[in-house]
Amino acid sequence: EVQLVESGGGLVQPGGSLRLSCAASGFTFSSYWMSWVRQAPGKGLEWVANIKQDGSEKYYVDSVKGRFTISRDNAKNSLYLQMNSLRAEDTAVYYCAVYYDSSGAFDYWGQGTLVTVSS
């Protein structure tokens, strides 16, 4: 059974940093693109970042470029999102997801971790 478990969310002040983690199990992690998708309270879904199987390609939504960094450790079956210079508008539930590049769809999702940016 595929499992994705996010952690690392919490309350942080504007300008602060946070590192999210996603522990993957139940599938061959190193064989798949991985993604972060977020959802602000009461709002829709927003794709944040993608990373290729070997980490050689990374893509970001413009609003986080230069502030967020996606990375992975295939030996630990883990995905990460380093978030710096956080803003109030980054407040959201952050989901990690398995991205199937053959279809462009997010096939499996974690339960999400809430990041709140507030003073």
Next chain:
Amino acid sequence: DIQMTQSPSSVSASVGDRVTISCRASQGISSWLAWYQQKPGKAPKLLIYAASSLQSGVPSRFSGSGSGTDFTLTISSLQPEDFATYFCQQANSFPLTFGGGTKVEIK
């Protein structure tokens, strides 16, 4: 960036009704479109990929159609467990983008 516009933003329907949700892309995306269902407090669930392919385990009352810029998600006979919010997502190019969502409510 490709903008995804869903309509309606909400729909009230009864159990057994046929429900149709539309999604329009701001430019052609071929069949690079997925549909998701999300219930309150839960992660989204993939229903349809490649515009019309049913994800494994998803009931056959869900179907998708369209290509280019106009797409449709149809629920042929609404069931109680189908009351949720539905999102479309384009996968033609980065940045990947979602529609604003359609909430299916009980009439």
